Amino acid sequence: MLGLMQNHPLLISTLIDFAARYHGDTQVVSRRVEGDIHRYTWADVQRRAKQVAAGLDALGLQAGERVGTLAWNGYRHLELYYGVSGSERVLHTINPRLLPEQIAWIVNHAEDQALYFDLSFLPIVQGVHAQCKTVKHWVALCDEQRLPKDSGIPGLMSYETWLARQSTDYEWPVFDENTASGMCYTSGTTGNPRGALYSHRSTVLHAYGTALPDVMNLSARDAALPVVPMFHVNAWGMPYSMALVGCKVVFPGPALDGKSVYELMESEGVTFAAGVPTVWQMLLGHMGPNKLRFSTLKRTVIGGSAAPPAMINTFRDDYGVEVLHAWGMTEMSPLGTLCTLKQKHLALSEAEQLRLRVKQGRAIYGIDMKIVDADGDELPWGTGVSGDLYVRGPWVLAKYYKGEGGDPLRGGWFPTGDVAIIDADGFMQITDRSKDVIKSGGEWISSIDIENIAMAHPAVAMAACIGVFHPKWDERPVVVVVKKPGQEVTREELLAFYEGKVAKWQTPDDVIFVDSIPLGGTGKMLKTRLREQLKDYKLPG
């Protein structure tokens, strides 16, 4: 027997309609590529998003067709988020930090029909447009005056000129909530990038889940600053969750240096910010020497890669800001866990609480997770034993776009490729990537543990641990190190540095000093490429 409640599909358009109706005069503030500060409201976002939708109709784009963006976090990008998805097209956010050939590959694979880009990325577009065979419309996110002349890009339009021609009377279509709404390609450290194709349902449920008090804790009392990029994993869903709660929005645009971010936080009264550790490192690096304080910032979510404990402590002790550790991935919309304490933990000492805070945290309702052994059998929690981390839920990927890579699921669960420990309270901690774990004599060695120790040495700027073939132990760890400018450390000194920090058999067999370690488009170390570079390397002895 079915219930007798109203049938309203979970559509992204209902988020912007809600924000415009109930928080119409709440501000959306953007630092622009043009350099100035732009200020308008949720009602304005809705009005212009409807113009985007009407404009896509006018361009002849069909339901389900993909629209690419190469853009910073700003109001025009937000209009595209709602205008494209709300009108039943698919928003394809492209990471401009990828190599040009990857960008062209992705655009062609997604079969983007139109591409909208910030002027910062004009050189990229100029470099790739000839290879992007499906793109019929190129639109620069600027007014007519700033539109580059003789760009070489066929039919290049100014967004503002295009938008001004469109009606604001557009009515959002109503359709199946499982319809595709957006796509994002994985960074693809091995093989070709693969596309995750989000739905309206997965996006709205993710927005509900991530706004909860134990997650981002977003409310209409917040002024939220997403530093995490809208060009990758949808800025952790904040373009949606911020509308769901109707908070003030502050977009940093391209200015992610410590000084710019700090000034924006202070001038706009930011209470909540989200970003990767690198950005906060730059922010703290600016604030410390200048003896600056936060006037309004209360909490920050850190994800993308593990937040160093020292950073968590500095935010908390020196600045009174709560740091929340988060974990997720492109295939998870992206948030899976967030590290907020339970009631029983509030009585713990600061040191004991920090031991929890460095973990990636607890599952949000909507996500289920487990760790499994090599046979795929579930491992118990609270034993300290790590296993492959599997997840499932309504905002977890079922298949990649066009079925690339076949069926990724194992019995309905998505293997994340991470190795993790889960404690008795359900707090998960990533210990490694599956493909980076070093299997030595039947035991696992966490490459992240080995790297963290090297990174703690004052002379080390970056460290990557990889496994190298060994006739007896199968694999042995070696650590590849970039020294800090002007600093020195020898192989022997660094190996001695491991004493007492890990078991003897976990200590690397060798140290390899290099000038740089290859990084991917999202700032992660490309160990695959590193292994290629070192393919002729042999272990000593």
Added chain:
Amino acid sequence: MLGLMQNHPLLISTLIDFAARYHGDTQVVSRRVEGDIHRYTWADVQRRAKQVAAGLDALGLQAGERVGTLAWNGYRHLELYYGVSGSERVLHTINPRLLPEQIAWIVNHAEDQALYFDLSFLPIVQGVHAQCKTVKHWVALCDEQRLPKDSGIPGLMSYETWLARQSTDYEWPVFDENTASGMCYTSGTTGNPRGALYSHRSTVLHAYGTALPDVMNLSARDAALPVVPMFHVNAWGMPYSMALVGCKVVFPGPALDGKSVYELMESEGVTFAAGVPTVWQMLLGHMGPNKLRFSTLKRTVIGGSAAPPAMINTFRDDYGVEVLHAWGMTEMSPLGTLCTLKQKHLALSEAEQLRLRVKQGRAIYGIDMKIVDADGDELPWGTGVSGDLYVRGPWVLAKYYKGEGGDPLRGGWFPTGDVAIIDADGFMQITDRSKDVIKSGGEWISSIDIENIAMAHPAVAMAACIGVFHPKWDERPVVVVVKKPGQEVTREELLAFYEGKVAKWQTPDDVIFVDSIPLGGTGKMLKTRLREQLKDYKLPG
């Protein structure tokens, strides 16, 4: 084109599975009908809810069949919430405060197959069981020892004995999320009660929406006390939202007096409580004279009827507790709005903030609302003009059970029967019930406004304002008053009390003193019955 995310229906069983898996040792504490305190965990709730499900299988109950409950807020009732709905049956919570003939009528209309009841309600069941034609199984929520002998109820079973026979290995079925999960009858001040039939989807979305920071703000750091009854409108969805966040749960059982509630709050470290104004009046009435303070309580949600401003102030100023005003109805699962301020209001003075806090508040994402005039045309906000309040959304009723009363919707919107004002910021304030508004000479007079003024007179215990036929003005207000014991006030004194508080034409034409005003099962004044009682009354002059 559909997205490629996993398909997981929003089922109530996933809430209890989540709470048991990620918050398994978090406590669920109940004051029992037996008088003692019972203490167990979310993992125990899951285990016993599965036994309930297995037991319903053993009783031969089919998917979709209704299971009635007459029970206080306690752990066994919670087990039924999950065991009944999780196994695809429909939980029918029955309000024991209804008249026995109404209870029998509802049980027959719902065609309940089994009825579970707390021993407090044994006399009710003894009175009605012979009229309940569909009920095959009667279960008392107690152990064998406390099971009444010679109750006269055929085949009466002890819940604990029945449960102990069931397996804990039960696997929740997976089915369409639009399947019916629960039902609740409206109190039915006119005509027969009508059943709202909730679905798994509406219930889970309501749980997401109501746990948000701007609504109940529920987290795993809370110890939550639902005083609002689980026997009516699902305790505002808290049995579901508390599992969604994995907070500590504290159930008051039948002991709702100020002393009992206060002691439970203090002994269990309650941080959040929800209830109707009457309960808080009793609590404050106990605390004031005894000079008691809250050690842990941070905030309370008040709904069901309007919270008097004085109560909001007392909680805030004397006890440091934030009061959140809420509004909803059976047909809305039940929450529609909650009164939390926006960022721009935080700079207002306390007095200005209080003017907002007395309103019923802003819509939760998932609910849309509008006010309409007599022709059903939408009225603008922020003008001070009131209109009939309409709502829509995925947790709003589409039809009553068995289609009673025909199609209740108007163009897809549910007419709430309330009259309201909505300000420019989307804050809604109920000014009256549609059927209680007095239409005098083409203008509307709010019966609630007239009652509130009378209630502010020190000699008045209760006041009801109704419209009486007038040959020239169509209707004129009269106020029906119950005096406080030992207090006196005359007709002329009370009419004079209105001077300067409302316009002359809004002042009642008469005062009628009575010994009591009829109240319905949920404590609301039954103005229909009052009008019947006064049908021979004529206006003076």
